[in-house]
Amino acid sequence: MGKLGAGGYGEAWVDRLRTGAGAAAAFGIEAGEGGGRRGGRWRPGDFPFANPTDLFQRPAVTKPLALLYYESLVIGNQVLNRLQALGYRVVLAPDLGKLEELVLREKPLVFVAELDAAVSRVSSAVRLLRSNPATAHVPVLAFADFKDARAQAKLADEARACGANLLADQTGLLTQLPELLDEVLRVD
Numbered sequence: 001m002g003k004l005g006a007g008g009y010g011e012a013w014v015d016r017l018r019t020g021a022g023a024a025a026a027f028g029i030e031a032g033e034g035g036g037r038r039g040g041r042w043r044p045g046d047f048p049f050a051n052p053t054d055l056f057q058r059p060a061v062t063k064p065l066a067l068l069y070y071e072s073l074v075i076g077n078q079v080l081n082r083l084q085a086l087g088y089r090v091v092l093a094p095d096l097g098k099l100e101e102l103v104l105r106e107k108p109l110v111f112v113a114e115l116d117a118a119v120s121r122v123s124s125a126v127r128l129l130r131s132n133p134a135t136a137h138v139p140v141l142a143f144a145d146f147k148d149a150r151a152q153a154k155l156a157d158e159a160r161a162c163g164a165n166l167l168a169d170q171t172g173l174l175t176q177l178p179e180l181l182d183e184v185l186r187v188d
Contacts, residue, residue, distance in 0.1 A: 062089070063087055063088060063089040064087070064088050064089070064109040064110075065088065065089050065090075065091060065106055065107065065108040065109055066083050066088040066089070066090050066091075066108060066109060066110050066111075066112055067090075067091055067092075067093045067099075067102065067103065067106065067108040067110070067111045067112070068080055068083065068090050068091070068092055068093065068111075068112050068113075069092070069093040069094075069096060069099075069111075069112070069113040069114060069122065069125075070113070070114040071114055071116065071117040071118055072114060072116060072117065072145075075114065075143075075145075075170050075173075076114060078174055079112060079143075079173065079174065079177070080092075082174050082177050083112070083177070086177065086178060086181070088109075091106055091108070093111070093113075096118070096121050096122060096124075096125040097125075099111075099125040099128065099129065100125075100128050100129060100132055100135055103129060103135045103138055104134060104135060108138060109138075109139075109185070110138065110139050110140075110141060110181065110184060110185060111126075111129070111138050111139070111140045111141070112140075112141045112142075112143070113125075113126070113140065113141070113142050113143075113164075114142075114143055114144065114170075115142045115143065115144040115155055115158070115159065115167070116144050116145055116170075119155065119158055122142070122162070123158055123159075123161065123162035124162070126140050126142075126162040126163050126164055127162050127163060129163070130162075130163040139165045139166075139184045139185055140163065140164040140165050140166075140184070141164070141165065141166050141168065141180060141181065141184045142159045142164040142166070142167045142168070143167070143168045143169070143170045143173050144167065144168075144169070144170060145169070145170045145171070146169045146171075152169075155167065165184045166180060166183055166184045168180050
């Protein structure tokens, strides 16, 4: 049998390696070559690598990343659990002062933030994200507990002014989170 030609590392070849059938031929080891100590037959222990199929494993697909900032533990933990149930990897953003650095390092798909307690801090952090061309593309889904129409209007104005893509009421956030994420991730 000859050595592996220029045909590349196709799926059939990798399957042969996984089963051990033909692995010797794939690396140019013929009967009687390299296996003299075991009677001229190739065996898995003769292979020059610890596990030859590890060389050809496909890279693991990562989950989409969502950054999350919250101050209210109840709704924050519920949002975190819901995002994880939807298949997101969630990283908490505990320090809004370092949000821009975190976004540059982690490269999230979306930033989800609670506006209730820290409206001014969240809005200034989002403004910083929008001012940097390297982070301006990250969509922001803000949520808050609207106690009345006046508070809702005030928070909506603040969210628009800082650059949040979408503002949602926390009462329907958990049930409508997939649709809200689809909306905020929609490319204009």
